Amino acid sequence: xxxxxxxxxxxxxPAQYRICLTVGEHSAHHIRRIVRSYLDDWEMAxxxxxxxxxxxxxxxxxxxxxPDRRCTxxxxxxxxxxxxEVGDGSEQLPVVREDLSSEAVGGRGLVLLDAVADKWGVGPxxxxxxxxxxxxxxxxxx
Numbered sequence: 001x002x003x004x005x006x007x008x009x010x011x012x013x014p015a016q017y018r019i020c021l022t023v024g025e026h027s028a029h030h031i032r033r034i035v036r037s038y039l040d041d042w043e044m045a046x047x048x049x050x051x052x053x054x055x056x057x058x059x060x061x062x063x064x065x066x067p068d069r070r071c072t073x074x075x076x077x078x079x080x081x082x083x084x085e086v087g088d089g090s091e092q093l094p095v096v097r098e099d100l101s102s103e104a105v106g107g108r109g110l111v112l113l114d115a116v117a118d119k120w121g122v123g124p125x126x127x128x129x130x131x132x133x134x135x136x137x138x139x140x141x142x
Contacts, residue, residue, distance in 0.1 A: 057109035081137035089129040
């Protein structure tokens with residue numbers, strides 16, 4: 001089996017955290033604590049706010065849009081920063097809502113993700129469904 005590492009990870013020996021879970025409305029709180037702990041251990045605490053917000057938004061999308069609420073979260077460390085992937089079995093692709101009224105209750109998650117992440121995107125999973133990912137780079141990664 002050939003391993004594929006995105007260009008973001010080339011040249012690095014990434015450390016990683018992976019969890020498969022069924023998310024509920026309060027799962028993001030627990031996952032944020034785990035993410036913060038890893039970022040602290042990796043000496044990347046300056047990325048905590050952005051990464052935790054991104055994780056929260058992606059898990060909230062699973063709760064809202066994936067019928068069985070099952071997903072896999074992957075946190076990857078690289079020399080330049082962190083990559084987060086959330087994969088699920090739903091074929092429904094996320095949509096950035098640009099027509100939101102100021103009174104809209106939801107629909108801003110990907111707008112927020114775009115604001116805090118250096119890059120993000122979505123791609124198909126080999127087993128079906130999709131993976132939504134984002135990258136946050138450290139202060140000295142240019």
